[in-house]
Amino acid sequence: MGIAFHKMHGLGNDFVVIDARVQPVSLSEAHIRAIADRNTGVGFDQLIIIEASTEADARMRIFNADGGEVEACGNATRCVARLLGSDVRIETLGGILHGRAAAGGVSIDMGQPRFDWQTIPLAYAMDTRDMPVGWDGLERPSAVNVGNPHVVFFVADTHAVPLDMLGPRIETDALFPERINVNVATITGPSAIDLRVWERGVGLTRACGTGACATAVAAIRLGLATGPVTVSLPGGALEIAWQPGESIIMTGAATHVFSGEIDTGWLG
Numbered sequence: 001m002g003i004a005f006h007k008m009h010g011l012g013n014d015f016v017v018i019d020a021r022v023q024p025v026s027l028s029e030a031h032i033r034a035i036a037d038r039n040t041g042v043g044f045d046q047l048i049i050i051e052a053s054t055e056a057d058a059r060m061r062i063f064n065a066d067g068g069e070v071e072a073c074g075n076a077t078r079c080v081a082r083l084l085g086s087d088v089r090i091e092t093l094g095g096i097l098h099g100r101a102a103a104g105g106v107s108i109d110m111g112q113p114r115f116d117w118q119t120i121p122l123a124y125a126m127d128t129r130d131m132p133v134g135w136d137g138l139e140r141p142s143a144v145n146v147g148n149p150h151v152v153f154f155v156a157d158t159h160a161v162p163l164d165m166l167g168p169r170i171e172t173d174a175l176f177p178e179r180i181n182v183n184v185a186t187i188t189g190p191s192a193i194d195l196r197v198w199e200r201g202v203g204l205t206r207a208c209g210t211g212a213c214a215t216a217v218a219a220i221r222l223g224l225a226t227g228p229v230t231v232s233l234p235g236g237a238l239e240i241a242w243q244p245g246e247s248i249i250m251t252g253a254a255t256h257v258f259s260g261e262i263d264t265g266w267l268g
């Protein structure tokens with residue numbers, strides 16, 4: 001008997017989704033890394049486990065491809081909302097999120113962004129709007145916590161940045177005690193941003209929903225854009241609406257690809 005799963009994606013950021021309410025699962029970090037492997041496993045950016053919740057319609061646990069559990073995943077939240085229904089509340093480690101069916105896919109109320117350095121978290125105090133730090137030409141980022149931690153660099157051309165080299169260095173810098181998701185963005189219009197993301201615990205992905213939220217918020221906070229903002233990622237676009245003091249609303253596609261079974265004998 002295998003483990004039933006759904007393969008889903010949001011703009012090419014892909015997930016294995018297991019509904020543990022109907023089939024309890026217990027997976028070690030080594031199991032998660034084995035299933036994540038795109039050559040010898042099923043392959044995913046994040047593993048999502050849906051559990052029963054006493055505070056919301058369901059609880060969603062999020063594991064990166066490296067096996068670590070994290071607080072938030074914007075693209076996967078849209079996918080889980082799509083699986084659960086048209087108006088749902090989902091408990092995450094980053095808070096309770098509200099999802100609704102919307103034109104263009106699913107809208108999620110991602111809650112309010114946090115900017116204080118202890119909450120990002122950073123290793124020591126600094127201005128998170130304009131951080132006096134840099135790594136080989138990537139300089140003065142903003143930091144935003146949208147349930148999970150992000151730094152956002154605004155550059156002239158996001159496609160010219162060697163994010164595959166700099167991403168892992170910045171992700172693991174001692175400034176970020178819980179590591180960090182690294183966003184490199186170019187403002188392309190008053191309400192338009194091109195974005196590439198090095199995700200903590202995964203690497204370069206085709207899209208990152210929380211990265212799009214953090215980047216739109218940082219751009220609005222710096223006066224570089226006015227909302228709602230269209231954030232274009234390699235896998236497609238997300239609409240992000242936010243005003244200071246309010247929740248972030250993220251809208252975009254959530255795609256179900258197929259349902260399958262993981263052979264537990266192979267997992268060992």
Ligand SMILES: N[C@@H](CCC[C@H](N)C(=O)O)C(=O)O
Pocket residue numbers: 013045046064070071072073074075076148149181199200201202205207208209210211
């Ligand atoms: N792909 C996600 C973010 C997943 C978690 C992230 N890698 C982290 O470690 O915080 C998204 O769509 O937001």
